[in-house]
Amino acid sequence: MAPTPPAKPVVALILGGTNNIARTLAKYLIEGEPKAQFVRLADRFSVKPATTYIDAAFLALLDAPEAEAKLEYRQVNLAVVERHADVFTPPAQWGGAETGWTRFDVVFDLTGETGFDKPELLQISNTYQMALALATSASKLSDERKPTAYVRLQQPYYEMKSPSSSSSSQGHSESDKLKPDGVRGRWWQETLRGVAAVEGLNFGIVRSSAWYGPGTWDAEVVPRLVAGHVYQYLEEEMKFLYNSDLRIDTVHTVDVAQALYRTALWLSQTPRAQVLKEAGVELAFPFAQPSSSGFLGLGKRASSSPDTWKTVQTVVPENTKVVAPMFNIRDDGASTQESLAKCVAEVWGIKFGFMSSTVVLLVEKFAKTDFNEMVEDVNEKHVEAWSQMLAKSNPPIISTPISPFLDAHAFRKMAICLDDSKARKLLGFKPTKARVTANELRVIAQGFQKDEIWPTVDLCIWAGARP
CATH class of the missing domain: 3.40.50.720 (NAD(P)-binding Rossmann-like Domain)
Structure with a gap:
């Protein structure tokens, strides 16, 4: 009862x-x-x-x-x-x-x-x-x-x-x-x-x-939102490892x-x-x-x-x-990889996709020599772009706990x-927020922007809504 x-x-x-x-x-x-x-x-x-x-x-x-x-x-x-x-x-x-x-x-x-x-x-x-x-x-x-x-x-x-x-x-x-x-x-x-x-x-x-x-800003959802903003800034497609239907339950x-x-x-x-x-x-x-x-x-x-x-x-x-x-x-x-990716893409007005199983198999095969290097390259790209975005914000953001850096574990195929x-x-538990939506993700990012710990560069046009 x-x-x-x-x-x-x-x-x-x-x-x-x-x-x-x-x-x-x-x-x-x-x-x-x-x-x-x-x-x-x-x-x-x-x-x-x-x-x-x-x-x-x-x-x-x-x-x-x-x-x-x-x-x-x-x-x-x-x-x-x-x-x-x-x-x-x-x-x-x-x-x-x-x-x-x-x-x-x-x-x-x-x-x-x-x-x-x-x-x-x-x-x-x-x-x-x-x-x-x-x-x-x-x-x-x-x-x-x-x-x-x-x-x-x-x-x-x-x-x-x-x-x-x-x-x-x-x-x-x-x-x-x-x-x-x-x-x-x-x-x-x-x-x-x-x-x-x-x-x-x-x-x-x-x-x-x-x-x-x-x-x-931790867990599995907001880091995707951060990455989406980075790829909007870079004007590139955001791609994920592994299959689109990978289950990632959210709350x-x-x-x-x-x-x-x-x-x-x-x-x-x-x-x-x-x-x-x-x-x-x-x-x-x-x-x-x-x-x-x-x-x-x-x-x-x-x-x-x-x-x-x-x-x-x-x-x-x-x-x-x-x-x-x-x-x-x-x-x-x-929630799945695809449903979360769609929400992030809608927020930033970007394209997204998933690497083919062939690519994933190659990553697994050569992981011992190539995977960590790949992780380092991805992080270097993300962090450099994020730093530029912070510097171009108005006013410039000197310090923030939010980072696009992902440890190697974040690249694993992990279901929830x-x-x-x-x-x-x-x-009698019943969620008041039935699912992740693009509008809810906008609210999160806009709140961080208001507190001056999320970039507000000119390219942040908010697809579908403005702050």
């Missing part, structure tokens, strides 16, 4: 994610009909002065008059366990009045290193150990201070199969034993196992498809926020035994087999010894069964194909 709105808006804590989804989640909880009476976002970045991109809408929430303010930003190194007690304690006073809050009702863990090429030691410390330490600290809180729901956002860092156009497959279910993709995928998966094994937490997982939305960041909130409510309102019966899945041990991320020689930068995990004493043993509720989410679009029927049935 889908969760119902609580009698009072929740008091919410968001851990990490300021440079991707946390700002959207905070706005979702506060704006419109409020779902939260207070939100604290705790992360390592400074916001004044900003050491990461902070959009204007989020700053407006931070700068709201004291009597109206519902958002607090707490700059803190979440890796320091001694700071956790303060992080998990809501303010006794807010807006000039006593709050009466004894705990954060819901906690959203958005921490973790998202870069594929990050060294394994960083994945261990900044993804696995940080999330495990935070969950452990939360579990040790007294009953009156412990959150009623603790939700972690999981990225689609797995090797998935893309169904053919004639297939009736809805995608991989939560119970499918997917192989984690590379070092990053293995430690994100072990993070789920580690947190799920912590006793005393009402823990749940939301597993996202490729997200996109205003203020976010708007607003709907990621919706799923996180609905999961928290469902966990809070449902007995734990029922939670595990209806949504529990066994979380597979990620280190049993080496990942195939070395395909085309692309996994070597991020990998180290395959036995590094054996030196981490807190890893849950392979023979230990770990079960946790998990929900896949995606939109209704069943998830079955979200469980989230729709149990959570």
Whole structure:
């Protein structure tokens, strides 16, 4: 049964994610009909002065008059366990009045290193150990201070199969034993196992498809939008490796926020035994087999010894069964390489195409000697054009976190194909953004242009619409 709105808006804590989804989640909880009476976002970045991109809408929430303010930003190194007690304690006073809050009702863990090429030691410390330490600290809180729901956002860092156009497959279910993709995928998966094994937490997982939305530039969608602008500037056709029907499920960041909130409510309102019966899945041990991320020689930068995990004493043993509720989410679009390419091409008024299977086979055949060189050449071309575009903008853009650079992993044939029927049935999840559209991509790029971190060169004519 889908969760119902609580009698009072929740008091919410968001851990990490300021440079991707946390700002959207905070706005979702506060704006419109409020779902939260207070939100604290705790992360390592400074916001004044900003050491990461902070959009204007989020700053407006931070700068709201004291009597109206519902958002607090707490700059803190979440890796320091001694700071956790303060992080998990809501303010006794807010807006000039006593709050009466004894705990954060819901906690959203958005921490973790998202870069594929990050060294394994960083994945261990900044993804696995940080999330495990935070969950452990939360579990040790007294009953009156412990959150009623603790939700972690999981990225689609797995090797998935893309169904053919004639297939009736809805995608991989939560119970499918997917192989984690590379070092990053293995430690994100072990993070789920580690947190799920912590006793005393009402823990749940939301597993996202490729997200996109205003203020976010990572994942699989916006980098295509960046590349499209580069090819418009170069007056060239944009071409993709691999087949046009490669499945890349997508979801708007607003709907990621919706799923996180609905999961928290469902966990809070449902007995734990029922939670595990209806949504529990066994979380597979990620280190049993080496990942195939070395395909085309692309996994070597991020990998180290395959036995590094054996030196981490807190890893849950392979023979230990770990079960946790998990929900896949995606939109209704069943996005593919072609559907995304069409949207990008419409935004920039460019042509697009796909390299033939013969070309792909040649790339695979000569990968060991030629592929990395090809990647370097493509990046050099993209980055040089992007730099020119930034310099020609009015005013010129000196610094931006957005880049057309793609690591070698981005050139792999990677599908994202998830079955979200469980989230729709149990959570009442229904995407408000049914599919990726050219207009939505325009909104994203125009927002970045307004904040002066996306080029505004004269060639940016916005096919079909003007900013």
